[in-house]
Amino acid sequence: MMMYTDSSRGLNFAKDPAVVRFHNQYYMYYTLNPGKAMPQNVWGIGIARSTDLENWEKIADIDPAGELETLGICAPGAFVHEGKVHLFYQTYGRFEKDAICHAWSEDGIHFTRNTTNPILRAEGGWNNGRAIDADVCVFRGELFLYFATRDPEGKIQMQGVSKCPLDGEFRRDSWKQCCEDAILRPELPWEQDCIEAAAALCRYEKVYLFYAGAYNNCPQQVGVAVSEDGIHFRRLYDEPVLKNGVPGSWNASESGHPYVFEDEDGRVYLFYQGNNDNGKSWYLSKVEIQFEKEMPFVKTERV
Incomplete structure (x- = not known):
């Protein structure tokens, strides 16, 4: 079983994975915390590389740059377009002012910021303006970006x-919000007060959205919804498609913040974070997702 963490800053800490295939290798981008060994650092993004999706080697960090990113960056989403890796990530520590930024790279390691950053904030009276946890997919010839935001009181996390x-530029003035209310908000008991970290997969001319329900370690678990237009979603199951682990297991505290990666051979993998110590450490792992009559399930949990 794949198990990855980053101990470069004195803690075992890797959250919020995003994976792409680029130049015949796999690149994983993830949240890296300030740590205890290097207290001068702020939140950043780590980069690991693999040839088999199982064994990962850390190769670099993406450090914050400029006044906008002073307090940190995290929670990347990624996709490859026209020979470049495009990274959509959030500012950190600004609460309702946190927003989505964009950068691109020709080698998967060194990134150039979009000059119009931040490119996206939530709009409308139904939210508080926050936009975090970006993920993107190409659907019907356009780039759809899913983000998490909160209600005006800042309590309920939900999706827009x-x-x-x-066009490959993804400038601020090119984005159009497609919803006048949350496309998914917590409704089921296990989702508690939070739906975040949507991970999109386009298949069968639909968008499947794997999402994290409940805040970290409550426990956070993964659900799935589907849409025919990329905007209006319905849940496929009332229970999580990926649950937290049993007591004593590595992910007993949560299985959260999913990311869906479809490889060139058509196989689909769900990357996610977990821990068993209520967030003192964080690890990344994956399971394979398969479909039966257009319904997704976790292969390893199939009876």
């Missing part, structure tokens, strides 16, 4: 969506 022409 915007879209942009697939």
